[in-house]
Amino acid sequence: MTSSTRYTVIGAGNGGKAMAAHLALMGFETTLYNRTPEHIEAIRQRRGIELDSGETGPRGFGQLALVTSDMKEALDRCDVAMVVVPSSAHAEVARAMAPYLRDGQIILLHPGRTCGAIEVAKVLRDERCRADVTVAEAETFIYASRSDGPAQARIFRIKEAVPLAALPAYRTGDVLGVIRDAFPQYIDGGNVLRTGLNNMGAIFHPALTLLNAGRIESTRGDFQFYIDGVTPSVARVLEVIDRERVTVAAALGIRARTAQEWLALAYNATGDSLYEAIQNQPGYYGIKAPPTLNHRYIFEDVPMSLVPIAALGQRYGVAVAGIDSIIRLACIIHRTDYWRRGRTLDRLGIANLSVSELTRYVEEGTLE
Amino acid sequence: MTSSTRYTVIGAGNGGKAMAAHLALMGFETTLYNRTPEHIEAIRQRRGIELDSGETGPRGFGQLALVTSDMKEALDRCDVAMVVVPSSAHAEVARAMAPYLRDGQIILLHPGRTCGAIEVAKVLRDERCRADVTVAEAETFIYASRSDGPAQARIFRIKEAVPLAALPAYRTGDVLGVIRDAFPQYIDGGNVLRTGLNNMGAIFHPALTLLNAGRIESTRGDFQFYIDGVTPSVARVLEVIDRERVTVAAALGIRARTAQEWLALAYNATGDSLYEAIQNQPGYYGIKAPPTLNHRYIFEDVPMSLVPIAALGQRYGVAVAGIDSIIRLACIIHRTDYWRRGRTLDRLGIANLSVSELTRYVEEGTLE
Numbered sequence: 001m002t003s004s005t006r007y008t009v010i011g012a013g014n015g016g017k018a019m020a021a022h023l024a025l026m027g028f029e030t031t032l033y034n035r036t037p038e039h040i041e042a043i044r045q046r047r048g049i050e051l052d053s054g055e056t057g058p059r060g061f062g063q064l065a066l067v068t069s070d071m072k073e074a075l076d077r078c079d080v081a082m083v084v085v086p087s088s089a090h091a092e093v094a095r096a097m098a099p100y101l102r103d104g105q106i107i108l109l110h111p112g113r114t115c116g117a118i119e120v121a122k123v124l125r126d127e128r129c130r131a132d133v134t135v136a137e138a139e140t141f142i143y144a145s146r147s148d149g150p151a152q153a154r155i156f157r158i159k160e161a162v163p164l165a166a167l168p169a170y171r172t173g174d175v176l177g178v179i180r181d182a183f184p185q186y187i188d189g190g191n192v193l194r195t196g197l198n199n200m201g202a203i204f205h206p207a208l209t210l211l212n213a214g215r216i217e218s219t220r221g222d223f224q225f226y227i228d229g230v231t232p233s234v235a236r237v238l239e240v241i242d243r244e245r246v247t248v249a250a251a252l253g254i255r256a257r258t259a260q261e262w263l264a265l266a267y268n269a270t271g272d273s274l275y276e277a278i279q280n281q282p283g284y285y286g287i288k289a290p291p292t293l294n295h296r297y298i299f300e301d302v303p304m305s306l307v308p309i310a311a312l313g314q315r316y317g318v319a320v321a322g323i324d325s326i327i328r329l330a331c332i333i334h335r336t337d338y339w340r341r342g343r344t345l346d347r348l349g350i351a352n353l354s355v356s357e358l359t360r361y362v363e364e365g366t367l368e
Numbered sequence: 369m370t371s372s373t374r375y376t377v378i379g380a381g382n383g384g385k386a387m388a389a390h391l392a393l394m395g396f397e398t399t400l401y402n403r404t405p406e407h408i409e410a411i412r413q414r415r416g417i418e419l420d421s422g423e424t425g426p427r428g429f430g431q432l433a434l435v436t437s438d439m440k441e442a443l444d445r446c447d448v449a450m451v452v453v454p455s456s457a458h459a460e461v462a463r464a465m466a467p468y469l470r471d472g473q474i475i476l477l478h479p480g481r482t483c484g485a486i487e488v489a490k491v492l493r494d495e496r497c498r499a500d501v502t503v504a505e506a507e508t509f510i511y512a513s514r515s516d517g518p519a520q521a522r523i524f525r526i527k528e529a530v531p532l533a534a535l536p537a538y539r540t541g542d543v544l545g546v547i548r549d550a551f552p553q554y555i556d557g558g559n560v561l562r563t564g565l566n567n568m569g570a571i572f573h574p575a576l577t578l579l580n581a582g583r584i585e586s587t588r589g590d591f592q593f594y595i596d597g598v599t600p601s602v603a604r605v606l607e608v609i610d611r612e613r614v615t616v617a618a619a620l621g622i623r624a625r626t627a628q629e630w631l632a633l634a635y636n637a638t639g640d641s642l643y644e645a646i647q648n649q650p651g652y653y654g655i656k657a658p659p660t661l662n663h664r665y666i667f668e669d670v671p672m673s674l675v676p677i678a679a680l681g682q683r684y685g686v687a688v689a690g691i692d693s694i695i696r697l698a699c700i701i702h703r704t705d706y707w708r709r710g711r712t713l714d715r716l717g718i719a720n721l722s723v724s725e726l727t728r729y730v731e732e733g734t735l736e
Contacts, residue, residue, distance in 0.1 A: 211579070
């Protein structure tokens with residue numbers, strides 16, 4: 001590789017470790033940042049991560065340029081900050097980055113969930129960050145990965161085509177150009193409303209979890225989540241909230257993929273109904289349910305995915321009764337006000353925009 | 369028995385058969401009515417029902433005075449019409465009875481679910497029934513019963529104290545007096561708002577079913593409904609919708625029992641939380657879940673219990689977000705508008721009443 005792009009991976013969870021190791025193995029100068037030093041101590045000592053990916057995938061020891069818990073240091077020599085943290089931490093990461101950002105840097109969220117780039121941009125404005133950075137988000141995480149130890153990562157699969165969008169959208173091409181040598185898999189995702197409204201976790205995770213709440217909690221998740229958990233009636237609920245999501249997108253002038261279209265595209269899994277399509281996805285067999293209801297399928301996906309979709313629906317006149325009932329049940333079960341924690345339009349700084357103003361914002365970056 | 373009260377039991381499901389046989393065995397002149405003649409053909413031929421109740425309960429052959437599908441005939445010699453049909457059929461039964469009712473007759477709903485007596489009274493007004501009848505409702509069904517065959521019934525348990533209220537409430541004493549020889553178990557339930565708002569099925573049935581939707585449908589109900597189905601998180605949802613119900617009652621000046629109070633009272637089952645109280649109710653062990661989601665726990669309890677509670681809450685300023693989300697999910701899963709089918713205040717004829725007008729109506733019968 002001759003590219004001189006310097007990467008900093010923010011977050012050393014299993015996804016961040018896989019990405020850092022992969023980048024390093026591809027020959028890029030790679031820094032790994034994690035807020036809690038203890039979590040990266042083993043990596044710091046070895047100055048790298050052991051990556052395994054089966055026979056044909058990337059494998060070997062990915063030597064890192066720097067392993068740090070100092071954000072200033074982490075951003076110092078970086079062109080692209082790859083943010084691989086739960087979306088509920090995006091705002092906090094943005095606040096931590098704000099003082100140290102420089103013109104020309106790229107912040108890329110893996111993934112943005114819904115409106116992640118918009119939230120990060122809002123935090124940077126609130127923090128009075130004056131650097132001309134580009135915030136972008138991926139529609140989904142590029143790897144299926146796991147971690148086998150403190151300085152180990154394993155990649156099962158690298159997705160072939162992951163949509164990505166910058167805020168504003170006219171910079172998407174630049175971002176794709178900068179990361180192409182490392183990740184040719186990323187493709188133009190339109191704009192960040194489109195990538196955010198194509199978030200399938202919003203549809204599958206919370207409703208499927210809640211409609212199996214009793215079973216998850218009494219069996220500690222000992223059943224096949226998608227295969228046993230998605231019955232015809234449960235699928236009907238998923239279909240309705242999926243239709244609400246697609247309708248919210250349509251109200252914003254965006255043609256979002258339905259869950260069925262996504263299953264056909266991503267897994268070649270088809271059927272006459274969402275229920276059939278799910279049962280026809282071989283990859284869902286064997287996947288266990290979460291062992292507890294205290295899981296990111298609720299505490300991340302409800303505030304960071306369902307709340308912004310519902311908020312956009314309410315603002316622009318789309319009935320979101322199904323999504324709303326899932327949010328309410330999640331609030332009750334976790335005794336948490338997920339509206340207050342979540343990505344409301346106020347928090348995103350877009351509460352007063354008309355559809356055309358919002359569109360201009362995500363396309364051109366012009367606010368008001 | 370020397371009482372000359374003549375009973376007609378409307379509805380020959382397992383509850384109606386148990387009641388008719390029991391009344392007949394106690395020596396009361398008893399008629400059994402069922403709309404569909406085929407369902408009572410075996411009873412008509414034998415002119416009675418075989419009742420079993422274990423060692424100490426009522427048992428033997430209950431000889432009936434009349435077995436009929438003709439409503440005029442059914443009401444002709446009757447003092448008290450014991451209505452033992454699903455509450456979703458109350459309106460239809462009232463319409464069928466309207467032309468044949470006479471002054472002094474009592475219509476008693478077993479049970480009313482929520483606002484059953486109010487709905488029946490509204491139908492009788494709409495049908496221009498001029499007879500001075502008393503409509504009353506029981507808070508719950510007096511028997512735990514089953515049917516072993518076409519002309520057989522089995523009673524497992526007769527509840528010791530079942531609240532009952534007439535509409536208007538000043539007639540409750542009269543109704544209790546008329547039926548006392550047969551059923552000393554009935555006690556004064558206050559008024560029909562109180563009996564209706566003490567409906568515990570509203571709390572337990574729909575939410576518990578929906579929060580176990582996947583499991584019910586994938587196992588055909590092969591788990592213990594209350595024991596495995598009510599986990600701490602599920603119980604939290606039940607507690608919230610129970611609190612909403614109790615708050616709706618409070619807005620109407622009624623002190624309704626909480627589900628925990630009811631478990632303590634009815635089953636001596638106590639605990640620090642609703643979850644514990646349920647796990648401490650030995651009678652819940654062994655009770656299987658419904659085999660399908662197409663069950664009265666949804667199609668009866670949602671429109672006839674949750675909808676009127678939510679409607680009263682909305683009308684009188686009580687937040688019913690939890691109940692509302694359960695109703696919405698039920699609508700989605702059954703592709704049915706349960707608000708349209710349900711006991712809304714319009715359908716009950718009480719949409720324009722203030723709380724004091726509503727109270728006067730249920731206490732004194734004065735409408736407007």
